[in-house]
Amino acid sequence: MALASVPAYWLYDEPRDQRFPDALHIERISARSAPRDWRIEPHRHQDMAQFFLIASGGGLVRIDGAAHRLSPGTVMLLPPLAIHEFRFEPGTEGFVVSVAMSTLTPLIEAEPALGAALGEPFVAARGPKEQSIAELATAMEGALAEFGRNRGGRELALAAHARLIAIWFARAARSHAVANGGASDARAALVRRFVERVESHFHTHEPLAAYASALGVTGPHLTRICREVLGHSAMRVIQGRLMIEARRDLVYTRSPVSQIAFRLGFSDPAYFSRFFAARAGMSPSEYRAAG
Numbered sequence: 001m002a003l004a005s006v007p008a009y010w011l012y013d014e015p016r017d018q019r020f021p022d023a024l025h026i027e028r029i030s031a032r033s034a035p036r037d038w039r040i041e042p043h044r045h046q047d048m049a050q051f052f053l054i055a056s057g058g059g060l061v062r063i064d065g066a067a068h069r070l071s072p073g074t075v076m077l078l079p080p081l082a083i084h085e086f087r088f089e090p091g092t093e094g095f096v097v098s099v100a101m102s103t104l105t106p107l108i109e110a111e112p113a114l115g116a117a118l119g120e121p122f123v124a125a126r127g128p129k130e131q132s133i134a135e136l137a138t139a140m141e142g143a144l145a146e147f148g149r150n151r152g153g154r155e156l157a158l159a160a161h162a163r164l165i166a167i168w169f170a171r172a173a174r175s176h177a178v179a180n181g182g183a184s185d186a187r188a189a190l191v192r193r194f195v196e197r198v199e200s201h202f203h204t205h206e207p208l209a210a211y212a213s214a215l216g217v218t219g220p221h222l223t224r225i226c227r228e229v230l231g232h233s234a235m236r237v238i239q240g241r242l243m244i245e246a247r248r249d250l251v252y253t254r255s256p257v258s259q260i261a262f263r264l265g266f267s268d269p270a271y272f273s274r275f276f277a278a279r280a281g282m283s284p285s286e287y288r289a290a291g
Contacts, residue, residue, distance in 0.1 A: 023159035040086040052076040057092025065247030077122040095140040112192040117170040202241040203265040
């Protein structure tokens with residue numbers, strides 16, 4: 001199975017049309033999963049983010065090759081292009097909210113740090129606190145009610161629901177990453193620009209100094225800002241992006257490890273294997289076999 005053959009949908013198992021039909025789509029997890037024997041096969045969404053709340057039941061999700069257990073209270077954010085699949089326990093219930101990124105563009109432009117938080121997968125057994133989970137459930141119930149009606153201003157109301165839910169998830173993701181309060185707009189903008197550059201350059205293995213120079217700062221400054229905003233170093237951002245792509249290839253393709261290494265910019269497959277093992281705790285071949 002080639003990575004390029006992993007299907008892309010707006011909504012799972014439905015053909016892509018030219019645009020997403022609503023500002024927000026919401027349904028209960030059982031609506032799409034129960035008729036498919038609680039199995040959702042690997043797929044991705046081109047220009048859409050998804051937000052999940054598991055209310056009861058559970059199961060397993062694999063995101064870009066990494067497995068996560070699901071249990072009541074689990075919240076999950078899937079950004080565009082993240083390859084994911086589910087094996088739900090029969091009877092699992094909760095919500096899945098699908099939002100076209102165009103709906104969230106005004107939000108991201110207003111606060112770039114939210115865009116950075118929404119740009120990476122996020123899975124947590126519970127939100128920051130129990131009350132927040134209740135607030136999220138209430139917000140999703142409200143969105144579901146609005147989605148099922150045909151009242152005036154429906155599109156505007158759905159967009160408002162979508163942005164509120166996205167803000168909840170961005171806050172939850174940032175609360176796990178930020179050590180000392182919220183980042184300033186300038187720091188958040190720098191991190192956003194850095195993450196965007198990593199997305200387009202990670203396979204070139206540019207040194208950190210080159211990233212920093214392109215962004216008009218020093219390497220130590222970029223590292224410090226990343227630690228303040230994201231909770232980890234700039235180098236970890238680069239290496240983490242390589243690991244995401246490596247996991248995808250190992251799980252969703254049959255390409256030899258050496259070919260994956262070369263595609264990711266490693267000149268020596270043995271070095272790639274050591275790089276991967278140091279971060280995954282197992283060799284690429286072992287990771288593939290375990291998947």
